[in-house]
Amino acid sequence: MRRVPVLIALFLAPWLGSCLGGSSSGAGAAAAPGAENALAGQGGPGLAAGAAAHHLPTFRAPEEFLLEAERLYRVRDAAGAYEVFREVLRADGQGQFALELTGHQPAGAAAIGPPSLDWQARYEFRQRFLVHFRDLHRGSEESLRRNYVWEELPGSVTMAGRSCSRHLVTNRYGYGSIELTIDDQLELLLGWVVRDETGQELSSLETTALNLAPNLTGVTWSAPAAPIQPYRGPIDDPVLGFTPLSLHYAPAGYFPTEERMVLTEQVFGTSIRNFHVEVLHDGLQTILIGQQGGNGTGPGGPIQKTIIKLSDLGGVRVVEGPIGARQVCVLGTAPMQELRATWNSTSQF
């Protein structure tokens, strides 16, 4: 009888090790799945048995802090050039935030200048989406370990006057890599660089100034431009106006995390139909699947004859096409064929 606890402890020891463990780019790294992958190996995703425990850095997104941060967001466009947006993020640390565009350098321009009214209006409309879906957020420990190989880069850097550590995070499935710059003291994510599967920089964010005791008097906090509600399932179809299609495929590592209804018809009438957004998250990045209803329902014609539009906008890739009366689009930074397979899977009934 006394041996039973010992046996239980021996059985649980590997589990505890896998919970605490992770892999670095060293010998403990697990092989990625799929022979077609740049990181092809003989195993599937997840940790190799016996992988050394590796503490993943903890970090929080800026909008969770009381701060005023000036940042430079740089994004590649469809032609391969880069545009730069200077923005100011203000947050009260209680969930409210505002993202303001204060400068814009179009592709080919020599320097950052004042933004146009159109761009200011776009930022005002998009700010909540940009902060929630464009900016990086730390997901679950399991997804971070499952989907990425972590490596802390040597030395420390200074960003916005803050001492920071840098981490190179490589996607296990060959989807690219991300470089994170994290404030050592606050564990605040101050910068990141997203690269695609070829190593090309897609987008980056750099905090250039940071004020942790800002005067937020008079700040107009962001608010949804149209009512946004969680989508709970068929019970919400009458409100949404159509039944969203389900996914039957997602790029490796991406899990569905939320579904929302954006009820634009309540503000803009039928000129902008309501749409459904499903968010997939892999621990760091998001893929958005947008579906917009139209007149009529049903699956429509055979998928084999459907024209599917593929558009590489530089920082983001888009797959769009009609499925019956619905317009469905899939957006993200994963390889185009992964996004396309995801789109195609929604047409399966």
Add this chain to the structure above:
Amino acid sequence: MERHPEPAALPKSLEESLRRLGGVQAPEELWHRVALSISKPAEAPDELWRRVEPEVRAVARPRPILRFRRVAAAAAAVAVFALGFLLAGRDRPSPTDPVFAYAERPELRDRFLEQGIAIQVGEEQLSPTARMLAGARGAATEGSL
């Protein structure tokens, strides 16, 4: 008669408690313990050694290190440990998850890719909603919003 060093004096309260016991006789075992504690080691007589020697030799006989019960217990521990490792290493998603399970099957993805007719387009040929969502996701799109 040999003299023994004077024992330390008992605490007063203990002495009084013992006196209150009156004529109660101490158990014989107590006397044996006391006698043993004050006795000095002495060599046993040869005759006693001759009587106990066979028994002592039998007890001291070397035993095999690898007894079956110890081997079985060690093997069971190793098996349990190895099984735990194997199961812990299978850090995989639930196969019942319809979305994630498919992501690990490239043949399914390739089957989806065979369907439909895909064409490359520019930003201006996307729908306003797609351009808006792309902009919200961080693309430098000049959609209406």
